[in-house]
Amino acid sequence: MTDASVSSSAPGLVTEEHRREAILEATWQLIAERGFHAVRVSDIARVCGTSTGTVHYYFPGKSDVLTEALKYCVEQAFNRQSVELRRITGAHERLLKLIDMQLPRVGFILDEWSIWLQYWAESVVRPEFRAAHNEFYARWQETVIRIVRRGQSQGVFRAEVDPENVALRLTALTDGAAIQVLTGAPRMTTTVMRELLVDFVQRELGA
Amino acid sequence: MTDASVSSSAPGLVTEEHRREAILEATWQLIAERGFHAVRVSDIARVCGTSTGTVHYYFPGKSDVLTEALKYCVEQAFNRQSVELRRITGAHERLLKLIDMQLPRVGFILDEWSIWLQYWAESVVRPEFRAAHNEFYARWQETVIRIVRRGQSQGVFRAEVDPENVALRLTALTDGAAIQVLTGAPRMTTTVMRELLVDFVQRELGA
Numbered sequence: 001m002t003d004a005s006v007s008s009s010a011p012g013l014v015t016e017e018h019r020r021e022a023i024l025e026a027t028w029q030l031i032a033e034r035g036f037h038a039v040r041v042s043d044i045a046r047v048c049g050t051s052t053g054t055v056h057y058y059f060p061g062k063s064d065v066l067t068e069a070l071k072y073c074v075e076q077a078f079n080r081q082s083v084e085l086r087r088i089t090g091a092h093e094r095l096l097k098l099i100d101m102q103l104p105r106v107g108f109i110l111d112e113w114s115i116w117l118q119y120w121a122e123s124v125v126r127p128e129f130r131a132a133h134n135e136f137y138a139r140w141q142e143t144v145i146r147i148v149r150r151g152q153s154q155g156v157f158r159a160e161v162d163p164e165n166v167a168l169r170l171t172a173l174t175d176g177a178a179i180q181v182l183t184g185a186p187r188m189t190t191t192v193m194r195e196l197l198v199d200f201v202q203r204e205l206g207a
Numbered sequence: 208m209t210d211a212s213v214s215s216s217a218p219g220l221v222t223e224e225h226r227r228e229a230i231l232e233a234t235w236q237l238i239a240e241r242g243f244h245a246v247r248v249s250d251i252a253r254v255c256g257t258s259t260g261t262v263h264y265y266f267p268g269k270s271d272v273l274t275e276a277l278k279y280c281v282e283q284a285f286n287r288q289s290v291e292l293r294r295i296t297g298a299h300e301r302l303l304k305l306i307d308m309q310l311p312r313v314g315f316i317l318d319e320w321s322i323w324l325q326y327w328a329e330s331v332v333r334p335e336f337r338a339a340h341n342e343f344y345a346r347w348q349e350t351v352i353r354i355v356r357r358g359q360s361q362g363v364f365r366a367e368v369d370p371e372n373v374a375l376r377l378t379a380l381t382d383g384a385a386i387q388v389l390t391g392a393p394r395m396t397t398t399v400m401r402e403l404l405v406d407f408v409q410r411e412l413g414a
């Protein structure tokens with residue numbers, strides 16, 4: 001490959017990748033607002049200022065763009081969280097930061113939770129969704145497990161606790177509390193959700 | 208009203224009510240299997256051995272039959288649980304029975320959970336679903352609150368615990384664990400779910 005071919009192809013590749021990402025970005029936001037089944041390829045094209053043909057060029061079928069958008073959204077959220085978490089040395093502060101970043105505040109985090117609720121509803125009736133869902137879910141649980149182990153070696157979390165069991169319960173409690181926030185269930189707000197989760201950390205892990 | 212009019216109208220009313228119920232019964236099972244958006248009025252009519260016209264006679268729009276079916280399913284589940292719970296005098300056994308009846312075992316309880324996941328996904332993007340959802344959700348939380356209070360007066364649950372806070376956390380943990388079962392998330396089964404919930408009761412309420 002010559003220098004000339006690199007310089008001529010690289011901008012094209014960048015643009016292709018940018019276009020693909022712009023489509024996924026628009027799609028997941030539409031799914032979060034309207035629900036998985038209410039999004040049409042024409043809606044996506046309109047938001048991106050392009051044609052349905054262009055959307056289909058990157059994603060042959062409607063279900064391709066919808067499922068890739070779910071994955072894209074969750075992937076972006078995980079990457080953003082990972083960067084933030086790595087900045088924090090202490091395991092206790094790191095776990096509180098993870099909880100804080102997952103509170104469904106109005107804005108893009110609320111939209112990301114909306115995506116998870118769509119993901120669950122789809123995964124139950126369409127088992128082909130579960131592999132991707134469970135890969136992401138396992139990654140979330142692994143993050144919690146690693147922070148708990150880190151806290152145990154730092155001596156800030158109780159040594160006799162099983163990290164996997166804590167992760168199972170903390171992720172379940174987080175999902176359940178988030179559902180109550182998102183559906184507007186009685187007595188639940190993001191403030192109450194934070195209290196419940198911080199209280200869980202104190203009860204279960206407090207040294 | 209004469210005796211004659213009662214005897215002539217009553218059988219008709221019974222049949223009407225039966226037909227309406229048969230439609231709702233078929234509809235919620237279709238929603239549980241295929242998802243809220245994948246169910247067509249023609250599917251409902253076929254399962255009921257009737258015409259789409261008959262379905263529309265009872266439920267003018269497609270969204271009427273779908274939303275009424277969600278409510279019908281949840282209502283039936285609550286009524287069934289209430290009958291079972293009232294048979295049990297001891298609050299501790301009553302709470303364990305509630306947990307047991309809510310485990311998403313394969314069969315109609317799994318289907319009922321599938322309905323809840325559809326309900327959540329819809330409630331987030333269509334706020335008009337929330338009133339009915341939250342009424343049911345509040346009823347579930349009230350059931351837990353009453354059992355906890357009962358256990359406190361029976362002296363089998365710790366007196367200093369706040370029943371509302373326990374209900375908030377037990378319902379969230381139940382929902383979160385059920386999601387993990389239904390999506391096939393790593394490490395979670397109905398057996399593990401039961402252990403988590405029974406363990407919660409022991410930790411939080413154990414006298």
